Amino acid sequence: MTRTCPECEGPVELAEPVRLSEIAQCADCSSELEVVGLEPVALALAPEIEEDWGE
């Protein structure tokens, strides 16, 4: 499935099944994106990494 990058309007490929809150990266501008809707599939810029993130 292909959607448009909200930052650069480049094509973003999403592997199916697409999941809510899934993280994707735009191949054109390297923006990190989040799937914020499924019907229809919608992308937004993903939140910035926070200090307490990790494994």
Add this chain to the structure above:
Amino acid sequence: MRPLAVPASRVRHEEKLLFAALERRGVPYVHLDTRRFGAELGRMPDGPSRDGPSRDGPPYAAALNREISQSRGLYASLLLESWDVPTVNRSEVIGVCGDKLRTSLALERAGLPVPRTAVALTPEEGVEAAERLGFPVVVKPLSGSWGRMVAVARDRDAAEALMEHRAALPSPQQHIVYLQELVDKPGRDIRVIVAGEDVVGASYRYADGWRTNAARGARSEPCPLDPELAELALAAAQAVGGGVLGVDLVEGPDGPLVLEVNHAVEFQSLQAAHGDSLDVADAIVSHVLSLIHDDGAPARREVR
């Protein structure tokens, strides 16, 4: 069967693998986005009061906490546990693994081999602690991951500069200095994934620099699980309370040492290194399902 809860604010490759593993097994689950998760104490989500006559038990059969934020992950587990939901990992485990000193103390209490470690409660004392430990030393934040804010001081001048920077940071926790000897390792460390009593798999993580975190681009290759490594990894996981954990080991001159234990383990690179010969997500799901009775009711809390 009541659904399994999977708290996570980011659905990464690992979460997609876990969702797929749950779906293959036909396990009902709910993805809880922790950014929209909260609860009134004493009240089940969308249910009657805890004290009400119609209370019908926990809303979820079990929970697999995959939250990337240490704070949200800890409190999500606390809330789920308050509803008697068997939760992986337990809040107690997250609290230990999320603090390097608490982890080191747990490993030391269990008598496990660890690098020489020191702690100073101020940056000024950190310089003296580094001197006593002997250079080079690695300076790490008490909490944090992916090798961020980790630095090596090879002499007193470097230690003094590092401590000045630490003193200037706004968080009081950053003023607590955690130091370890820089282990002379063979350009790699070892990541072992443990799920309950099961040592799932291991990978070598190679890097050109001294930091071998996968998040910093380390290259992963399969690592054979010999009994010594497996036993050490399992003991380290149990020392912090057990659950689904990523144990990081380093091969020191005198044998393997435990570096740290990760409670929100990422396994994309380890899985890729093993290919089809290993299914990490399925092993994790299998462990979580072991906490549930056949009738779908919670069987037990996560165990040590």
